[in-house]
Amino acid sequence: MNVPVILALGAIIVFAVVMGVVMSREKDPQRRAAALTRTGAAVMAAFTVIGGIFIGGFAMQDPGGTTGTLLTLAWVVPMLILAVSAWFWPAATAPLLLALASAFIAACVWLAFDPAALSSFLNDNGPVIAVSVLALAFPAAILGLKVTALAGWLLVGLGVLPLLITIIGRSGAVGSLIAASLVPLACGIAYLLSARMARAGSTSGTIHPAAA
Structure with a gap:
C-alpha cells in the first residue's frame, strides 16, 4: 500500500473519529x-494540502525546475480560483463545476x-486523472458549505466514477487514483447525510409547534 493511500485512509479514520x-x-x-x-x-481541505505537497514534490523531482513549477501551478491556480468562486458565488459556480x-x-x-494511449499519456504526464479528481473535489467541498446536497452528489461522482471507469477499462494503475478518490467520496457521503439531517431537523421543527 503506497503512502498516498495510507494518508487517505488516515484522513477518513480521523474524520470518522471526530x-x-x-x-x-x-x-x-x-x-x-x-x-x-x-x-x-476541513478534512477535504487538509487532504488537498497534503496531496498538493506530495504532487508538487514529485513534479519538482520529475520533470523538475521551471517545468515542474508550471505543471503544479497549472492545476493549483484554477483549483483555488474555483474554490474562491464557490465560496463567494455558489449559484454561478455550481453549474460550472458540474460541467x-x-x-x-x-x-x-x-x-x-x-x-x-492512456498508459502512454500517464507515463509522459504523471497521474493526471488523480490530480484532476483532487483539483475538482476541493472546490466542490467548498461549494458544499453553501449548497450541501448538490456538492455531495458531485463529490460522490468524482470519488466513484473515474476510479470505476479506470478499473473497468483496465486503463492504468489505480494506486494514486484510489488515494485521490477516497476522501472526496467520504466527504460527499458526509454532505449527503448532512443535507438529509438538515431536512429532517427542519421538518421536525415545523411539526412540533403545530402538534403543541
Missing part, C-alpha cells in the same frame, strides 16, 4: 448537520477505450 465524538455530544439535527458539513470540508466534472468523466470514459 464525527463519532460530535454525534455523541450533539443531539440537535441541525447542529449535527452543520458539524458534519464543516468537518467534511467540468462531466467533461472530466467523459474524458475518462473516452480514454478507457484506448488503454495503450
